[in-house]
Amino acid sequence: xxxxxxxxxxxxxxxxxxxxxxxxxxxxxxxxxxxxxxxxxxxxxxxxxxxxxxxxxxxxxxxxxxxxxxxxxxxxxxxxxxxxxxxxxxxxxxxxxxxxxxxxxxxxxxxxxxxxxxxxxxxxxxxxxxxxxxxxxxxxxxxxxxxxxxxxxxxxxxxxxxxxxxxxxxxxxxxxxxxxxxxxxxxxxxxxxxxxxxxxxxxxxxxxxxxxxxxxxxxxxxxxxxxxxxxxxxxxxxxxxxxxxxxxxxxxxxxxxxxxxxxxxxxxxxxxxxxxxxxxxxxxxxxxxxxxxxxxxxx
Numbered sequence: 001x002x003x004x005x006x007x008x009x010x011x012x013x014x015x016x017x018x019x020x021x022x023x024x025x026x027x028x029x030x031x032x033x034x035x036x037x038x039x040x041x042x043x044x045x046x047x048x049x050x051x052x053x054x055x056x057x058x059x060x061x062x063x064x065x066x067x068x069x070x071x072x073x074x075x076x077x078x079x080x081x082x083x084x085x086x087x088x089x090x091x092x093x094x095x096x097x098x099x100x101x102x103x104x105x106x107x108x109x110x111x112x113x114x115x116x117x118x119x120x121x122x123x124x125x126x127x128x129x130x131x132x133x134x135x136x137x138x139x140x141x142x143x144x145x146x147x148x149x150x151x152x153x154x155x156x157x158x159x160x161x162x163x164x165x166x167x168x169x170x171x172x173x174x175x176x177x178x179x180x181x182x183x184x185x186x187x188x189x190x191x192x193x194x195x196x197x198x199x200x201x202x203x204x205x206x207x208x209x210x211x212x213x214x215x216x217x218x219x220x221x222x223x224x225x226x227x228x229x230x231x232x233x234x235x236x237x238x239x240x241x242x243x244x245x246x247x248x249x250x251x252x253x254x255x256x257x258x259x260x261x262x263x264x265x266x267x268x269x270x271x272x273x274x275x276x277x278x279x280x281x282x283x284x285x286x287x288x289x290x291x292x293x294x295x296x297x298x299x
Contacts, residue, residue, distance in 0.1 A: 005039045006068050008032050009047065013065045016151075016272055017054035056150045056272060073278060089279045091118035095132065096142030098123035099222040099242055100160075100266065105142060108290035109283065117279045133269055139280045140287075141269040154267040157291040160239040162202055162262045163247075164255045167232040171253050174235065179255070180207045188216030188234030190225050202237040205262040226252075239264075241294070 012021030012032065022032040040047050047064065048055035057065070096105060101121060113119065122129065122138060126145045132138045134151050141147075147154045166174060174187060182203075191199055196215055203211035216234055219225050226243050229236050230251045246252045268287055270280075 002035075002038070005035045005042075006064075007072065008035045009039055009061075010065060010068060010072055012036065012048065012055065013057055013061055016056075020054075051150070062153070069281075089118075089277060091120045092277075092279050092283050093120050093122070093137065093139045094142075094283065095122040095124065095129040095138045095140070097126075097144060099239070100142060102223070103242055104290070104294050105287070108293075109286060112283060112286060117282065119283075130269060133271060136271070139270065139277065140284060142287075143267045143269050144264055146265070146267055147269045151272050152269050153272055154269045155288065157266045157268050157287065158294045159263040159265050160241060162198060162237050162264070163240050163243070164202060164206075164235065164237050165229055165243060165247070165252045166235045166255055167230060168250065168253055170232055170235065171255055174255055176256055179203075180209070182209065182212050184213045189213055190217045190219070190228050190234045190236040191215040192218070192220050192222050192225055194218050199237045202262055205260075206256065206258050 008021065008025050008027065011024040012018055015021040015024060018032050018036070019029055022029045025032070027035075036047060043060060043064070045060040046058050047061040048057055094101075094105075101123060106121075109119065122132070126141075126143045129138060129141045130143055130145075130147050130152065133141045133147075134149075142157070143154065144160075164179075178184070179187070189196065189199060191197075194215060196211065196213070199215075200211045203209055217228055219228065222238060222242055225236050226238055226246065228234070229238070229243075230246055235255065240247075243252060247254065268284065268291075270284065
């Protein structure tokens, strides 16, 4: 392939528009368009979909960028004005649920910190984090909802499984049949939000019924919910990865083990285009590798 065409392609891919990409490589917009068309003919596949403002990469573009970005960035370092060791990258801005970051993500990223990669971590709700990602306030987001729109790319990482749990002494007094018919008299429910989103989802998926109940204890942190369950305060639904140690140690038990437990897919989200950041790329690669191990923990 023509290296000039590949360089032009990568600039447009990262900038998200032909005009901006043309400015980065010092070419006119018609010249860039001609080079992209020649590259698409060579590949036999379209690389971009034209939008009213900018372009969005196709699957072929993502594949090509993944193969050529590393070599081109390495070449930039070789021929650039400043040696690579004198250039310090800014921190990687990573967002996600506090519980997953603490239990799975940060332990997996610890070796990168030792290698000199810096992080700034933001916790919060998925919608808020994805909004910050689109605004450029974050580089990567672990999202418990699938991002929508053309400005964000999402890769599935792992499926978190939800389990209905209680301390052994509480479980001994619970009749699962009562739960199925929403007879929750004397059975306190613990939730991280007043509307019991995870608990209601479990009831709908497993019992095929709408839960009609209020939480006895609301704590906006699933780790605190787990602590309350271990202490015998009541019943809750939690991600298995978060309570795996307590289940193994017998501090809590599952009240039910359905054949089809409710699950939720966690996605790794990043912006389309933008300047390549080697440290961000390393973190993304590390998270995708770590997810292979997480899959043994979340089920």
